[in-house]
Amino acid sequence: MSKNEFNIAVVGATGAVGQQIVRILEEKNFPINELRLLSSKRSAGKKMTFQNKEYTLEEATPASFQGIDIAFFSAGGSVSKALAPEAVKHGAVVVDNTSAYRMDENVPLVVPEVNEEAVKNHQGIVSNPNCSTIQMVVALKPIREKYGLKRVIVSTYQAVSGAGLSAVEEMKSQTQDVLAGKDVQPEILPVGSDKKHYQIAFNAIPQIDKFQENGYTFEEMKMINETKKILGDNQLAVAATCVRLPVETGHSESVYVEVENGSPSVEELKEVIANGAGITLKDNPAEQEYPMAVDCVGLPDVFVGRVRRDLDNEQGYHFWVVSDNLIKGAAYNTIQIAESIIKLGALS
Amino acid sequence: MSKNEFNIAVVGATGAVGQQIVRILEEKNFPINELRLLSSKRSAGKKMTFQNKEYTLEEATPASFQGIDIAFFSAGGSVSKALAPEAVKHGAVVVDNTSAYRMDENVPLVVPEVNEEAVKNHQGIVSNPNCSTIQMVVALKPIREKYGLKRVIVSTYQAVSGAGLSAVEEMKSQTQDVLAGKDVQPEILPVGSDKKHYQIAFNAIPQIDKFQENGYTFEEMKMINETKKILGDNQLAVAATCVRLPVETGHSESVYVEVENGSPSVEELKEVIANGAGITLKDNPAEQEYPMAVDCVGLPDVFVGRVRRDLDNEQGYHFWVVSDNLIKGAAYNTIQIAESIIKLGALS
Numbered sequence: 219m220s221k222n223e224f225n226i227a228v229v230g231a232t233g234a235v236g237q238q239i240v241r242i243l244e245e246k247n248f249p250i251n252e253l254r255l256l257s258s259k260r261s262a263g264k265k266m267t268f269q270n271k272e273y274t275l276e277e278a279t280p281a282s283f284q285g286i287d288i289a290f291f292s293a294g295g296s297v298s299k300a301l302a303p304e305a306v307k308h309g310a311v312v313v314d315n316t317s318a319y320r321m322d323e324n325v326p327l328v329v330p331e332v333n334e335e336a337v338k339n340h341q342g343i344v345s346n347p348n349c350s351t352i353q354m355v356v357a358l359k360p361i362r363e364k365y366g367l368k369r370v371i372v373s374t375y376q377a378v379s380g381a382g383l384s385a386v387e388e389m390k391s392q393t394q395d396v397l398a399g400k401d402v403q404p405e406i407l408p409v410g411s412d413k414k415h416y417q418i419a420f421n422a423i424p425q426i427d428k429f430q431e432n433g434y435t436f437e438e439m440k441m442i443n444e445t446k447k448i449l450g451d452n453q454l455a456v457a458a459t460c461v462r463l464p465v466e467t468g469h470s471e472s473v474y475v476e477v478e479n480g481s482p483s484v485e486e487l488k489e490v491i492a493n494g495a496g497i498t499l500k501d502n503p504a505e506q507e508y509p510m511a512v513d514c515v516g517l518p519d520v521f522v523g524r525v526r527r528d529l530d531n532e533q534g535y536h537f538w539v540v541s542d543n544l545i546k547g548a549a550y551n552t553i554q555i556a557e558s559i560i561k562l563g564a565l566s
Numbered sequence: 567m568s569k570n571e572f573n574i575a576v577v578g579a580t581g582a583v584g585q586q587i588v589r590i591l592e593e594k595n596f597p598i599n600e601l602r603l604l605s606s607k608r609s610a611g612k613k614m615t616f617q618n619k620e621y622t623l624e625e626a627t628p629a630s631f632q633g634i635d636i637a638f639f640s641a642g643g644s645v646s647k648a649l650a651p652e653a654v655k656h657g658a659v660v661v662d663n664t665s666a667y668r669m670d671e672n673v674p675l676v677v678p679e680v681n682e683e684a685v686k687n688h689q690g691i692v693s694n695p696n697c698s699t700i701q702m703v704v705a706l707k708p709i710r711e712k713y714g715l716k717r718v719i720v721s722t723y724q725a726v727s728g729a730g731l732s733a734v735e736e737m738k739s740q741t742q743d744v745l746a747g748k749d750v751q752p753e754i755l756p757v758g759s760d761k762k763h764y765q766i767a768f769n770a771i772p773q774i775d776k777f778q779e780n781g782y783t784f785e786e787m788k789m790i791n792e793t794k795k796i797l798g799d800n801q802l803a804v805a806a807t808c809v810r811l812p813v814e815t816g817h818s819e820s821v822y823v824e825v826e827n828g829s830p831s832v833e834e835l836k837e838v839i840a841n842g843a844g845i846t847l848k849d850n851p852a853e854q855e856y857p858m859a860v861d862c863v864g865l866p867d868v869f870v871g872r873v874r875r876d877l878d879n880e881q882g883y884h885f886w887v888v889s890d891n892l893i894k895g896a897a898y899n900t901i902q903i904a905e906s907i908i909k910l911g912a913l914s
């Protein structure tokens with residue numbers, strides 16, 4: 219007998235993404251029987267409102283997952299590593315929003331518009347991809363389906379909220395200080411746990427997450443590896459340069475692709491993109507219409523614009539992809555994954 | 567008989583670039599006999615100090631160039647179109663910082679580290695390239711010289727000062743307004759003379775200069791065409807996406823190149839770049855060392871970092887180029903051109 223209402227846990231409910239998960243569950247009127255809002259010991263006892271009812275946050279422990287059907291994790295990789303297996307033991311399906319399990323071959327990495335069926339293969343955990351990857355693969359999907367894809371080169375323009383609420387606060391107070399002519403004391407960005415911290419106000423920092431041995435940052439490797447995994451194409455050439463900007467919310471991406479078959483006109487390619495699931499095409503240069511970070515905030519769409527043909531490679535195209543990194547890039551996709559799990563009968 | 571001191575005119579001396587030209591002439595102790603600071607009618611009568619002497623700005627008219635040896639133009643394309651030929655008629659060599667003559671086949675387009683000898687071919691006017699082009703070709707030069715170049719794909723992260731002092735003021739007051747929760751009324755950016763204006767505070771705008779018929783902006787076409795002209799290579803494939811950021815000064819660029827010969831190691835390529843004229847390599851991921859806009863302000867160097875090999879194409883490399891768009895990107899390069907003209911005996 220399939221259930222109609224589910225017991226849901228949200229781990230990290232007070233964080234930048236966790237708050238959005240709770241808000242979207244509410245907005246979508248998700249079929250919830252019981253809701254448990256979980257947090258670190260530090261935030262336990264705080265109150266949050268959900269559908270006019272007050273909830274008290276509880277500290278997340280292994281026992282928190284008893285009776286839970288779906289557990290959303292968004293409290294950092296170490297929490298997921300410690301507690302997601304406990305939730306699975308209790309029979310929950312975990313939808314994990316951290317990088318902890320994304321490249322695990324037993325864990326599906328899912329963007330429902332792109333590879334929804336993959337949720338069926340889960341062994342207790344389904345991973346939500348990195349924010350910058352999600353919006354890009356949504357845009358790539360219809361292009362790849364119609365023309366095939368050989369090559370992707372992306373340079374990102376990423377918002378500070380991707381680094382958490384404290385990073386947003388740092389950016390705002392730092393911006394005030396710079397405008398007032400005061401010295402700044404960076405403490406969080408580019409990476410809270412890294413050695414050095416730099417000014418983000420009125421700057422562009424070419425580092426997101428820590429550097430790997432090969433000279434790429436972990437964020438860049440996430441975009442490269444996750445894109446191949448989600449599209450199920452290890453032969454696809456993907457390159458990424460990830461840059462943090464003084465933008466609160468909304469990641470932008472400058473994407474270059476080479477298609478495999480044919481050489482569609484820009485008009486044809488735009489139509490294919492516009493018909494892609496989850497995409498809103500906003501592309502009219504004559505009227506200066508193109509997607510921008512400040513316009514995407516709070517919306518679940520992936521916005522695509524500035525579609526144009528490379529001037530040298532007749533199978534090359536450039537475009538600009540913008541989406542709210544906390545919504546489609548995180549919370550919204552997470553909840554879509556849960557909906558796919560329910561729809562495809564893939565609860566544990 | 568070659569002169570040792572020169573009569574110099576600066577047209578647009580009160581502008582963002584003009585002020586830097588005057589400052590650098592002073593700093594370099596440029597061999598000046600007579601200095602004329604010229605402006606629009608509106609700014610005429612204003613005072614500026616040069617080497618402890620006060621100068622009164624005069625309105626630029628054809629007669630202003632009588633006796634002038636070198637005239638620096640930085641007051642917009644229409645002023646250059648109207649007055650540069652007049653300056654040439656009076657025997658001056660014009661170093662023009664606008665886009666008015668850059669693609670004119672009779673006008674050398676010069677970055678002294680790259681194509682200094684081209685100044686010898688002038689017919690009265692030498693053009694200073696676009697800011698975003700200059701810093702990129704300085705970085706490309708040593709790579710191309712050693713390995714050849716097939717392909718360049720750049721995405722830019724450009725500062726607001728490239729759009730003038732009023733755009734900087736707009737960004738600052740808009741930022742204050744956003745932080746105070748007030749509505750903003752954009753009036754200048756992305757392009758003062760275009761139809762629509764958008765918020766730059768905490769945003770990224772994928773438009774610099776007006777759109778062309780082919781879907782590229784004029785800024786993007788400048789980067790594409792000027793790069794080919796300066797490097798003297800019409801076969802080079804160049805693609806550009808130009809984006810304006812809430813950064814006051816300092817353009818950053820995410821550059822992908824494919825070399826023609828060989829497949830140098832990253833260490834070898836870094837050494838070649840570090841030995842390039844005008845370049846400072848700042849590249850040590852282990853210590854989080856890379857160039858950033860806020861660190862380049864006021865410096866004439868082109869900073870290069872984040873050099874790494876493409877993971878799919880063994881002749882492909884990615885790097886990050888940062889320079890002060892008002893200094894090497896404009897005023898400093900302009901004065902270097904004048905020095906090259908003098909050094910190579912190319913005064914009229």
